[in-house]
Amino acid sequence: MAFRGPKVWLWRWRRNPLKRRADTVEAWIVLGAWALTVLVGVTAGWAAARSVEDGLARERVEWRPVAGRLTEQAPGKASARQAASSGDRVWASVGWTGPDGSAHTGRVRVAPGSAAGTRVTVWTDRRGRLVTEPTTADQARVRAGLVGALAGVAAAAVPFAGARMVRGRLERRRVDQWDVDWAHFAALWGRPAG
Numbered sequence: 356m357a358f359r360g361p362k363v364w365l366w367r368w369r370r371n372p373l374k375r376r377a378d379t380v381e382a383w384i385v386l387g388a389w390a391l392t393v394l395v396g397v398t399a400g401w402a403a404a405r406s407v408e409d410g411l412a413r414e415r416v417e418w419r420p421v422a423g424r425l426t427e428q429a430p431g432k433a434s435a436r437q438a439a440s441s442g443d444r445v446w447a448s449v450g451w452t453g454p455d456g457s458a459h460t461g462r463v464r465v466a467p468g469s470a471a472g473t474r475v476t477v478w479t480d481r482r483g484r485l486v487t488e489p490t491t492a493d494q495a496r497v498r499a500g501l502v503g504a505l506a507g508v509a510a511a512a513v514p515f516a517g518a519r520m521v522r523g524r525l526e527r528r529r530v531d532q533w534d535v536d537w538a539h540f541a542a543l544w545g546r547p548a549g
Contacts, residue, residue, distance in 0.1 A: 377532075381525050388518030392511045400507020404499040411495035418489045423451035423477040426460060431467025443467055449475055453483025461485035 363369070368382060429447035444464035453459050463477055463485070478488050490498065 375529075375532075377525055377529055381522060384518055384521055384525070388514055391514040392518075395514055396507040396511025399510030400503040403506035404503025407502045408495055408499035411490050411498065412492075414486075414489040415492070415495075417481055418478050418486050419454075420476050421451050421453075421479050423449040423463075423475050425465065425469055425471050425473045425475060426450045428471050429465050429467055429469040429473075449477055451477050451479070451483075453479065454481070455483065457483065459483055459485070 426448045430445050431443075443466075445467045446462050447465045447469065448460060449463050449465075450458060450460045459479075461477070463475060465473070465475055469475075478486050480486050
């Protein structure tokens with residue numbers, strides 16, 4: 356185990372007679388990589404979160420609740436009160452009238468055993484197509500935050516990984532240079548290298 360002294364801040368930028376050009380290059384790469392990683396991560400995360408939040412806000416504005424009626428009895432035998440308390444839902448066919456007056460049908464989740472003709476609320480887009488209920492503003496913020504964080508981390512990984520690869524190559528070159536230097540000094544001391 357190597358001895359490590361107290362942590363020295365900004366040690367890459369301090370003057371040192373043993374510092375090589377590769378050390379200076381590595382210092383600039385580390386600085387640039389961290390700056391680029393933070394910049395790319397924050398920018399991508401913010402853009403993704405903004406895009407998701409805008410899309411969900413547009414859905415809340417454009418999607419409308421419409422009254423529909425079940426066209427068939429829903430499968431199952433549980434009463435509506437039981438289904439509401441347990442959260443059980445089944446798929447059933449429903450019909451509704453679109454904003455242009457045309458008839459539409461689709462499948463929605465309803466309480467088990469609901470009779471044909473039961474009134475249900477369905478959500479439609481501007482064309483009258485069936486959609487899910489839009490998210491609330493709070494749900495949209497949470498979803499946008501999660502997507503933004505994931506996108507930011509994924510985007511920040513690219514410059515971070517690139518910098519790690521460049522630093523790995525510099526490290527290999529530095530080790531190779533050490534081998535050359537040790538061989539040179541070993542010859543000067545009259546000892547065999549290796």
